[in-house]
Amino acid sequence: MKNERIAxxxxxxxxxxxxxxxxxxRILHAADAERAVSEREKHMNTQRKIHHIQERNGxxxxxxxxxxxxxxxVKRRALRVLVPVAAMLLVLAALFCIPSxxxxxxxxxxxxxxxxxxxxxxxxxxxxxxxxxxxxxxxxEAQTYEITLLPDIPATEHYSYEDIDKLRVEAGQPAFSExxxxxxxxxxxxxxxxxxxxxxxxxxxxxxxDPVPFTRGYLTGIQAGELACDILCFNCTLSVNGEKKPVxxxxxxxxxxxxxxxxxxxxxxxxxxxxDGGVYAEVIIDFxxxxxxxxxxxxxxxxxxxxDAQVDDMGIGGVVALVTxxxxxxxTAGNAQVESRALDACAFSxxxxxxxxxxxxxxxxxxxxxxxxxxxxxxNRIELDGEQWLENRLLSFDGFSVTPxxxxxxxxxxxxxPYQCPESWxxxxxxxxxxxxxxxxxxxxxxxxxxxxxxxTEAPTLEISLTPTELKQVKSIVLRPYVNRISLWEGTPxxxxxxxxxxxxxxxxxxxxxxxxTEVEFEKTLLPGCDIVVTLPAE
Amino acid sequence: MRSLWRTNKEITxxxxxxxxxxxxVCMLFFYGNASDAEDAVQATFLKLMKDETRFRSTEHExxxxxxxxxNVCKDMRKSGWRTLVELDEDALLLRQAGPxxxxxxxxxxxxxxxxxxxVFLHYYEGYSAKEIARCMGKAEPTVRRYLAAGRAxxxxxxxxxxxx
Numbered sequence: 001m002k003n004e005r006i007a008x009x010x011x012x013x014x015x016x017x018x019x020x021x022x023x024x025x026r027i028l029h030a031a032d033a034e035r036a037v038s039e040r041e042k043h044m045n046t047q048r049k050i051h052h053i054q055e056r057n058g059x060x061x062x063x064x065x066x067x068x069x070x071x072x073x074v075k076r077r078a079l080r081v082l083v084p085v086a087a088m089l090l091v092l093a094a095l096f097c098i099p100s101x102x103x104x105x106x107x108x109x110x111x112x113x114x115x116x117x118x119x120x121x122x123x124x125x126x127x128x129x130x131x132x133x134x135x136x137x138x139x140x141e142a143q144t145y146e147i148t149l150l151p152d153i154p155a156t157e158h159y160s161y162e163d164i165d166k167l168r169v170e171a172g173q174p175a176f177s178e179x180x181x182x183x184x185x186x187x188x189x190x191x192x193x194x195x196x197x198x199x200x201x202x203x204x205x206x207x208x209x210d211p212v213p214f215t216r217g218y219l220t221g222i223q224a225g226e227l228a229c230d231i232l233c234f235n236c237t238l239s240v241n242g243e244k245k246p247v248x249x250x251x252x253x254x255x256x257x258x259x260x261x262x263x264x265x266x267x268x269x270x271x272x273x274x275x276d277g278g279v280y281a282e283v284i285i286d287f288x289x290x291x292x293x294x295x296x297x298x299x300x301x302x303x304x305x306x307x308d309a310q311v312d313d314m315g316i317g318g319v320v321a322l323v324t325x326x327x328x329x330x331x332t333a334g335n336a337q338v339e340s341r342a343l344d345a346c347a348f349s350x351x352x353x354x355x356x357x358x359x360x361x362x363x364x365x366x367x368x369x370x371x372x373x374x375x376x377x378x379x380n381r382i383e384l385d386g387e388q389w390l391e392n393r394l395l396s397f398d399g400f401s402v403t404p405x406x407x408x409x410x411x412x413x414x415x416x417x418p419y420q421c422p423e424s425w426x427x428x429x430x431x432x433x434x435x436x437x438x439x440x441x442x443x444x445x446x447x448x449x450x451x452x453x454x455x456x457t458e459a460p461t462l463e464i465s466l467t468p469t470e471l472k473q474v475k476s477i478v479l480r481p482y483v484n485r486i487s488l489w490e491g492t493p494x495x496x497x498x499x500x501x502x503x504x505x506x507x508x509x510x511x512x513x514x515x516x517x518t519e520v521e522f523e524k525t526l527l528p529g530c531d532i533v534v535t536l537p538a539e
Numbered sequence: 540m541r542s543l544w545r546t547n548k549e550i551t552x553x554x555x556x557x558x559x560x561x562x563x564v565c566m567l568f569f570y571g572n573a574s575d576a577e578d579a580v581q582a583t584f585l586k587l588m589k590d591e592t593r594f595r596s597t598e599h600e601x602x603x604x605x606x607x608x609x610n611v612c613k614d615m616r617k618s619g620w621r622t623l624v625e626l627d628e629d630a631l632l633l634r635q636a637g638p639x640x641x642x643x644x645x646x647x648x649x650x651x652x653x654x655x656x657x658v659f660l661h662y663y664e665g666y667s668a669k670e671i672a673r674c675m676g677k678a679e680p681t682v683r684r685y686l687a688a689g690r691a692x693x694x695x696x697x698x699x700x701x702x703x
Contacts (some may be wrong), residue, residue, distance in 0.1 A: 014562075
């Protein structure tokens with residue numbers, strides 16, 4: 001029941017039109033930033049998962065593979081002369097005889113061979129020869145940079161210097177003063193290295209400057225009144241042979257991983273970071289297609305944003321300067337390392353329980369003004385009625401097959417799995433199966449754990465972190481499929497064949513407590529006899 | 540099972556429809572501090588971006604946003620987002636400040652957090668106790684208690700029983 005007096009009072013609370021636009025701009029920028037962070041987290045979680053898997057089986061895997069790996073190991077440049085390889089291996093072999101030491105070493109050992117060392121920050125004592133070959137150093141003659149402080153940044157349709165300065169003041173910070181930020185002009189930025197493997201482009205940038213202000217928020221907290229900065233990728237454009245190539249999502253951020261584990265050690269001080277002489281930032285672009293860029297010389301422009309983290313370390317309000325890097329690199333070598341082959345179709349069979357979720361029935365004549373929002377699994381926007389249910393259904397996999405396509409890159413093996421469904425499967429079943437299938441990676445008979453699927457749902461992609469040199473020592477790679485099903489939904493056990501109606505839905509009723517999230521538990525079932533044998537490239 | 544975040548276009552569409560309502564809710568929780576309210580509005584729409592709820596109508600959409608905004612504000616206050624004094628002290632300060640430009644509004648702002656959302660939904664949006672209960676995930680009698688308590692506090696603050 002409305003109350004006129006209260007309603008009249010509330011009506012006076014209004015957001016001015018100019019603030020409405022500015023706030024929307026802020027929200028959309030923050031949304032972009034969160035999406036970028038999410039992409040990065042997704043990527044890093046994948047790497048961590050693979051790392052974790054390797055660590056779990058570390059002692060066994062390392063012992064079994066150590067002899068083969070000895071031949072492939074190349075010492076880091078600085079150590080190449082100082083430590084004879086044979087002597088080091090003897091020490092390692094001796095250490096592996098002692099279980100506790102072997103366990104400790106195994107973590108190091110796996111790190112040694114892990115291609116993601118490059119992505120997560122390099123340890124100077126570790127190297128992967130394939131990665132080393134793939135890394136390109138951009139010569140100083142090919143790169144330029146330009147530093148633009150806030151007042152000189154051209155206004156766009158989304159923001160202007162005045163808008164940003166207003167946000168600074170609203171955040172309780174002083175208005176932008178060129179005198180306070182003039183030190184940024186003294187920075188010496190450069191593209192340190194880049195890696196292009198036909199699918200990913202990883203650009204590592206270095207900013208010669210005092211790194212301490214940039215450590216705040218990474219290695220220490222941010223205290224009021226102290227200088228705290230961050231560097232983000234604001235925009236990047238790539239053109240090959242004069243043709244601009246679209247860049248979709250990218251992950252970006254400063255890289256203090258080298259220092260991260262040391263920050264809790266006694267005696268650590270952020271002053272130690274000064275020995276780096278600056279800060280590293282990374283931008284990682286994962287192209288949807290492979291190769292991501294055509295052969296040729298790529299002209300790149302990366303615009304990096306220096307943020308005042310006291311104002312906002314992610315949003316537009318924190319921008320104090322833009323650093324524009326322009327550089328060139330050749331994509332031909334990265335593309336040439338892509339070895340692609342299609343394997344024979346692998347036919348699945350047998351039965352497993354799959355959780356089928358029905359999101360609603362497709363409306364043939366959707367109301368154009370309807371606000372129901374959903375997508376089909378191919379990303380098309382569709383309109384549905386409100387019928388929703390969950391059902392654990394015993395499903396035959398006869399007639400389901402995948403046709404793996406193997407791509408071997410300098411950074412690992414990518415297995416893409418286009419699939420074919422039996423004609424009897426409806427849309428919900430197909431969606432359920434593709435959302436449920438997971439693969440256990442088995443290398444030389446040893447389980448390496450579950451691989452996360454990436455790529456689009458029509459052709460999921462699995463990444464196996466074995467580089468070409470390492471592959472030469474591997475005898476077999478098998479992907480063993482499992483089906484994940486929901487066993488418990490909001491505390492209610494799922495009974496096979498019994499449909500759980502969600503049309504009335506708990507979503508509204510539990511909004512306050514759950515904010516839309518749902519508590520579920522999963523169970524995993526092996527699909528026996530459906531192993532996918534990944535045929536390795538011939539010598 | 541696929542998780543998809545809302546696009547900027549979708550956020551913009553919903554924002555244009557609902558931002559005034561969301562802003563009002565946030566202002567209630569932050570005692571008219573527009574800067575904090577805007578931060579809360581931003582956090583609410585970022586939650587919306589990540590949420591997969593498919594709204595059945597604009598009413599459903601608005602109810603979701605109101606409740607989420609209320610929760611966001613409560614969380615921000617709990618996490619010491621701003622150095623606000625405790626709730627009762629806030630209320631006291633507002634009352635001590637005497638009648639402001641809108642005494643009714645100040646009195647609603649001074650209500651305890653759990654009553655504010657219910658009062659807003661009932662007296663401004665015109666929701667019934669049953670509808671509020673569904674939105675807030677509370678039992679209907681609980682909402683009735685919230686409304687009764689909120690109404691009593693407002694009467695006391697305004698000393699004008701006949702108007703409520």
